[in-house]
Amino acid sequence: RSGPSSWRLAATLVLAAGGTRPSAAAPSSAEGFRLLLLQRSPNQGFMPGAHVFPGGVLDAADRSADWLRLFAPHQGPPRFGLGPAPPRRAAFPVLPDAANGDAGALPDDVAFRICAIREAFEEAGVLLLRPRGALSAPEPRRALALPPGLADWRDRVRRDPHHFLRLCAHLDCTPDIWALHDWSAWLTPFYRGATRRFNTTFFLCCLREPPSVHPDLAEVVGCQWLSPSEATERFISKEIWLAPPQFYELRRLENFASLSDLHKFCLDRALEGLERWLPITLLTADGSLQLLPGDELYLEDSTFLEKFLSTEKTTEEIMKEGETFHRIVLYDRHLYDIHVTVQSKCKHVYPQNYVATKSRL
């Protein structure tokens, strides 16, 4: 799909792992949890070199009717045993439903989860599958040991995502869609020369311990397991670069002290559904802000699907004038603040105010 205001559908998987397996990368966070961040290749067109959670674009194969047989007898309506559907939250922007063209046999909630799990396999060699017939598996889960011939399978799946179903059938497993919890959803904001914009659903999956990760060395050239605070520190010290949504999510995850807190939180809000956010960029005289829904300057106006807001004032002046904040302030490539005074409408947590600038400027 192309043209203005059209986003490609995508799914992202935030993998949180507990466990005490010693790691030179993160010796300090034994009692908390760590998150898998993959480093995108510097040759990628979108966000080159950035650290991201695994994920990618929805493929027709992710909604193929062929999955129905593999999931049987758990393929029943409404949602393959995912439980009652959370309410759909009407949110800006509402576009005419473009999904009709690529509607498939599977409900979105299932197809997006399959996409996230497939991408985690393609990019990181992590297999989140569940043996067929295993009615329920305890959570937090373990990732499956990799099958022999991983590299071949991965090449095949990368060439044609339909091979992911064949891999699952071969292993007599299904994607473990039940271990993925709704977390958040982001629309890529307008940016100059905006050619790639994504409508991305973020899922969260808690794993007992970090599985071994095998970056594909094509799209992804490295990986790290980091606690939210470690990731923030590495971003500020310029060891890694994070886009604003990933930074926001890491700060939000900083609210949880342990994997079990995080997991319980996901289960408790399973019926609440997601807010889907389109950040709007406000250019100031000396920087920029990303405004999020609820912020007093956020405008639910479709003009800003394809445009920046701008002001002659400085960022500091704008910050002094306001009271109701839900915004990310971008000072430079490695310096973001988060200001939040609003509360979630769907029982989610928002990040604490995060001001890196005070000590840095």
Ligand SMILES: *[C@@H]1O[C@H](CO)[C@@H](O)[C@H](O)[C@H]1NC(C)=O
């Ligand atoms: C984003 O994708 C979701 C899920 O398919 C859909 O409901 C929503 O309308 C899409 N939003 C936009 C702005 O394209």
